[in-house]
Amino acid sequence: MNKSFKLEDGNFSGEIRMRIGVIAIQGDVSEHVHAVDNALSELGESSDIVEIKHSGIVPECDALILPGGESTTLGRLLLKEGISEEIKQAASAGIPIMGTCAGLILLAQRGDVQVAKTHQHLLGLMDTKVNRNAFGRQRESFETYMELPFLDSPYRAVFIRAPAIVDAGPDVEVLSKIDDKIVAARQSNILAFAFHPELTDDLRIHRYFLNMIREY
Amino acid sequence: MKLEDLRHGTELIKRGFAKMQKGGVIMDVTNADQARIAEDAGAVAVMALQAVPADIRKAGGVARMADPAIIAEIIDTVTIPVMGKARIGHFVEAEILEALGVDMVDESEVLTPADNKYHIDKTKFTVPFVCGARNLGEALRRINEGAAMIRTKGEAGTGDVSEAVKHMKKIMGEIRELAGKEKEELMMVAREIEAPIELVMETAEMQRLPVVNFAAGGIATPADAALMMRLGSDGVFVGSGIFKAEKPEQMASAIVEAVNNYDNPEILAEISKGIGAGMKGQSVDSIPDEQILQTRGW
Numbered sequence: 090m091n092k093s094f095k096l097e098d099g100n101f102s103g104e105i106r107m108r109i110g111v112i113a114i115q116g117d118v119s120e121h122v123h124a125v126d127n128a129l130s131e132l133g134e135s136s137d138i139v140e141i142k143h144s145g146i147v148p149e150c151d152a153l154i155l156p157g158g159e160s161t162t163l164g165r166l167l168l169k170e171g172i173s174e175e176i177k178q179a180a181s182a183g184i185p186i187m188g189t190c191a192g193l194i195l196l197a198q199r200g201d202v203q204v205a206k207t208h209q210h211l212l213g214l215m216d217t218k219v220n221r222n223a224f225g226r227q228r229e230s231f232e233t234y235m236e237l238p239f240l241d242s243p244y245r246a247v248f249i250r251a252p253a254i255v256d257a258g259p260d261v262e263v264l265s266k267i268d269d270k271i272v273a274a275r276q277s278n279i280l281a282f283a284f285h286p287e288l289t290d291d292l293r294i295h296r297y298f299l300n301m302i303r304e305y
Numbered sequence: 306m307k308l309e310d311l312r313h314g315t316e317l318i319k320r321g322f323a324k325m326q327k328g329g330v331i332m333d334v335t336n337a338d339q340a341r342i343a344e345d346a347g348a349v350a351v352m353a354l355q356a357v358p359a360d361i362r363k364a365g366g367v368a369r370m371a372d373p374a375i376i377a378e379i380i381d382t383v384t385i386p387v388m389g390k391a392r393i394g395h396f397v398e399a400e401i402l403e404a405l406g407v408d409m410v411d412e413s414e415v416l417t418p419a420d421n422k423y424h425i426d427k428t429k430f431t432v433p434f435v436c437g438a439r440n441l442g443e444a445l446r447r448i449n450e451g452a453a454m455i456r457t458k459g460e461a462g463t464g465d466v467s468e469a470v471k472h473m474k475k476i477m478g479e480i481r482e483l484a485g486k487e488k489e490e491l492m493m494v495a496r497e498i499e500a501p502i503e504l505v506m507e508t509a510e511m512q513r514l515p516v517v518n519f520a521a522g523g524i525a526t527p528a529d530a531a532l533m534m535r536l537g538s539d540g541v542f543v544g545s546g547i548f549k550a551e552k553p554e555q556m557a558s559a560i561v562e563a564v565n566n567y568d569n570p571e572i573l574a575e576i577s578k579g580i581g582a583g584m585k586g587q588s589v590d591s592i593p594d595e596q597i598l599q600t601r602g603w
Contacts, residue, residue, distance in 0.1 A: 114565055
C-alpha cells in the first residue's frame, strides 16, 4: 500500500497535512505503513505516508520511521542511496524519528564487537551504544508484556533477534529495560524501540509517536 | 521485567522473523569466506549448505543436511541470520539445525526427501521454517503445517528462472481468483486445492499469502531478481547464482541493489554493468524428469 503524496494537496480546510516517511529499503515496511495509517484513522486525521527508497524524499517529510529489518543491509543501502545524510540533517532540524529493532541500531552512535566487525554504518543520532543481538539468536526471540511510562497498561512487545542499548548518555531518557538492557529510549525528537510495535494490533506506540509529531 | 516471563517460538515471532527479511536477498553459502562476502554485499541472511544446488545436482546420490561443523562455522562468522536445509520430513535433521542455533530451517526439495508422505510438523519447533511451493494449495498446506515463510520452488541449481516465474505467477493468479468469491465457493476451492478452508478464506481476504512469500530456484542475475520482485515476491533467495558467477562479490552486491530498485530499468541497467558473467546454468527443458527437484514434496 503505497500512499504517494501530491504536492498540490498540501492544505485541507486550512489544516496542514503531515507527511510521514517510512524508510522502505528493506524490512517490515508495510507493517509500519499500516500501523501509522490505522493510528491516524483512529485519531480521525489524515496524512500522507511515503515509502522512501531513494534520496530526495526525506527533506519533504515531517516525521520518519526506520523499520525493522537487517541493520547491515539497511546501513549499506542507506549510504549507497544517499539517504543517510538526509536523515542526519532531518534529525538535527528536529524532525521526529522513530526506529524499531534494526532502526534502534542505526540510530546509535556506538556498537559492540558484532557491529564493529561488519563495519556497520550507524547514523549516530542517539548518545547510545548498542549490542546487535543482545538476547541471542532466533530461538531465543520472545514476546512479553512490558510497562512503558507513557502507557497506562502493559504492552505486548515482540523481540526478534533483538538488539538492546547497553550504554546511554545523560540526554537519553530510558523508557524501559529488560534486566540491565535498555529496550526503549527517547532523546528529544528521537525514539527507539528494540521490539516491534508494528507487528501487533496495539497502536498505542504509533499514537505516541504521532503525538510527538504534533508537539513538534 | 524478568527474562522468565518471556514466551518463545510463538506464531507471531516466527512470522515476524520472516517479515524482517522482506525486500532482501538470502544467499546460499558453503563456507565462512562466502558467508562474509554475502554479508558485506548486503544479504539479509545466508543459507548454510554443504554444496550449492548446482553442485548437488551434478554430484547426484543422496543429498542430506550439511555437516554441522560448516554450519557452526558460518554461524560464528556472520551477524546476519543463518538458515539451514533439512530433508523433507526429516524432523531430526531439523532438530539438529535448531540445536546448532540456525535461525530458520528450510525443509527443502533440493535435498533428497526422507519421508515420501509427510512433511515435518513445524508447529513443534521454536525456530521458524520456510518451505517451497509451486501452487497455492501446496503453499497453504505448508503454512498449515507451521511454515512461517513460503518460497517458490523454481528449479534449483539451474540458473534458469522460468520455473520460479511459473510458480510465482501460478500462486498470484490463484490468489486473484479467490477475490469476490462467496464462502461456499471458497469451500469448493479449498477441496480442490487440498488446503484448509480457514487459510483459503484468510488468503482471499488479504489477497496475498498469510506469510511472507519469496522467490527461489534459478535466479542468477540482477534482472532475474528484479523480475521476481515485479511479479510480487517479497524478496529473493539466490542459490548457485552468486558463487557460480564469474565475480561473486559484484554479482552479490548487484542483486541486492536490484531488489531495492526493481522497478527502475535505468538504475537496473547501471547495476548490471560490468559485473561479470552469470552462472553458466542449464535450461530446465534439458533436464531428464527423474532429475527434476520441484516435484519432491506433497
